[in-house]
Amino acid sequence: MRAALVTHPLDANALLREVGGPGHGATAVFVGTVRSTNDGRDVKAIEYTAYEEMAQREMAGILDEAGQRYSGVILVAEHRLGLLEVGDASIAIAAAHAHRGAALDALRYAIDEIKHRVPVWKRELYADGSQSWVDPTRVMPT
Amino acid sequence: MLITVRFFASYADSLGLDQTQLTLDAGSSVTDVLASVAQMPGAHALHARPLVAVNHVYADPATLLGPGDEVAVIPPVAGG
Numbered sequence: 001m002r003a004a005l006v007t008h009p010l011d012a013n014a015l016l017r018e019v020g021g022p023g024h025g026a027t028a029v030f031v032g033t034v035r036s037t038n039d040g041r042d043v044k045a046i047e048y049t050a051y052e053e054m055a056q057r058e059m060a061g062i063l064d065e066a067g068q069r070y071s072g073v074i075l076v077a078e079h080r081l082g083l084l085e086v087g088d089a090s091i092a093i094a095a096a097h098a099h100r101g102a103a104l105d106a107l108r109y110a111i112d113e114i115k116h117r118v119p120v121w122k123r124e125l126y127a128d129g130s131q132s133w134v135d136p137t138r139v140m141p142t
Numbered sequence: 143m144l145i146t147v148r149f150f151a152s153y154a155d156s157l158g159l160d161q162t163q164l165t166l167d168a169g170s171s172v173t174d175v176l177a178s179v180a181q182m183p184g185a186h187a188l189h190a191r192p193l194v195a196v197n198h199v200y201a202d203p204a205t206l207l208g209p210g211d212e213v214a215v216i217p218p219v220a221g222g
Contacts (some may be wrong), residue, residue, distance in 0.1 A: 032222050050221070051150055051214055065185040079221060091222050111222060119195070119214070120221030121151035133152040134220040 001067060002076045005052055010080055013096035026100035028054035028107045032091040034084050038134070046089060046134075048081045051119040055079070062113040066082045066095075071108040073097045077110060077122060081103035090122075143168055143209035151217045156187035157206060166207065172196065175202045175213050192216060 002018070012029045021029050034046050063075045077093040084090055092112050097103040115136075125131045145164045151167055154160040157179075164178055172194050188189055193216035207213065 023165075048221070049151060051148070051195075051216065054195055054214065055221070056196055115219075115222040117200075117219065118221045119150065119219050120215060123151070124219045126200050133155070133217070135152070135218045136220050137218040 001060065001076065002065040003056060003060075003063055003080050005050055006078050006080055007082045009096045010078055010089040010092040012047035012089070012092045012094065015076050015078065015092055016096075018076050021074075021096065023098060024074070024096035024103075025076055025098050026103040027094065027096040028091065028100070029094045030107050030111050031089050032111070033089050033117070034086050034103045036086045041124075043086060043124050044127050045083055045085045045125045046090070047083050047123040048079075049121050049123070049124065050079070050081055052081075055118050055120055056058055057113060059063045062117065064079070066106040066109045069109060070097065070102040072126060073102050073106040075106060075110055077114065081115070081120070090129070143170070143207070145170075145175060145207055146210075146212045147179065148212060148214045149172050149216070151193070152164070153215055153217045156184040157182055158184055170203055171203065172205045172207065172213060174176055175207070175214070176203065179215060189218075193218075 012031050044080045073075050074096045095103045095107040126134045148161050149157055193215040
């Protein structure tokens with residue numbers, strides 16, 4: 001298991017190679033990328049920041065939890081920080097296991113828990129020059 | 143005892159600082175830190191019961207603090 005916060009572009013293929021092995025019949029990868037619209041607004045870029053000491057520890061803990069839930073799975077996760085443009089990958093996670101079910105389930109567990117628990121924040125920069133912090137707990141008007 | 147309090151993202155913007163130090167009585171808890179923070183200029187923009195971590199681990203408001211502890215007041219996380 002390896003979890004890291006990085007500032008360089010993410011390379012999902014490198015993560016796949018890192019977890020792969022002759023005993024792993026299944027490898028899976030999740031890549032999250034900066035989207036061009038959010039809440040109907042045109043997003044130009046997103047600035048990611050973190051409470052780095054805690055975020056790295058929390059990510060590593062989540063990967064360990066996944067390893068306990070899905071015995072035999074190997075996971076690596078990298079979260080990119082800094083200013084990312086539309087299409088840039090902000091997170092990449094790779095999972096490998098003897099069988100596809102555990103690889104996919106562990107991957108899903110890892111990305112869901114990372115989104116809920118790891119202290120990372122994003123400030124969206126919009127095409128009109130404005131910006132705002134993203135608050136996933138905010139109730140959207142209907 | 144001296145406690146370091148850290149703020150991030152929207153909370154740091156609202157308060158105008160990312161770190162401060164508080165002198166609290168022995169036996170103080172996270173609740174006491176949040177009460178002090180609530181008196182700071184700009185604190186109205188913080189959630190009523192924000193997420194808190196003590197020494198890099200999520201903690202509930204009743205958590206007792208020790209000298210030198212680092213308390214982080216954490217806005218809603220948005221990683222991934």
